[in-house]
Amino acid sequence: MTDTVTVVVSRVMPAPPAVVFDEWLDPEALQEWMCPNPVRVVEVTVEPRVAGTVRFDVDDSGTRVLISGQFLTIDRPRLLRFTWSNSNWEDPSQASIVAVTFEPVGVDETLMSIEHTLLPTSEFESFHSGWIDTFAQLAARLTSTVR
Template structure:
């Protein structure tokens, strides 16, 4: 795993023991996405997933302290190669960011690079680094045949 960042951008690179088609599908298939999205220990419900350019998604993270709705729009979908979408905490128009996922095959495995731009502050960036690393741990477990959540 590699993590790079500046004040308002993060970049995380992970390698998964699955081909790009499988990793890509885990982001756009409702049943698969629901099985792993969200940080470890947080209940996350996917309420909407429209996997097409211009399509929307909405998920709700239920933490012990609060309910956190997140939504966005798919900007670009290049099957098994690249996925670009907005990410915003509902009720906070200022905190819209852009996520670019890049999928690269390496010997039957997938190198996934997640880049999130426009986070607004170092604190926001650091929180998102923790959250995405935790969610990617769940994705790795899911792709390895682990049980839901």
């Protein structure tokens, strides 16, 4: 068994939980905000049901990376859990787990938290900074589309 790490990131989003939650299941939205720039999501597959596929075809500065997983929990608008594997990891079959929680705070705001567990140790920095940047991109999208 490889050593693994957990990345935890939280941010208040400028929209109610149901709106923020739905961004995670909308392929067009995900293409816009998932993965930190300049990494681009080229194609998204989302089957929003337990055991359904979640898949991101990514262009990382000219390198194609496939991120794939399956939904474990879909509890709108509170919790999303899914597995996550990267084709460019040392062991591409290694599955990590992403849990995203959505808690209402203030007026029409959501405390969105992610706990990404079972990550390869070598990926901690990349995913920690990556989720922070990705959350910022989602916040910017919500600001421009909700208000």
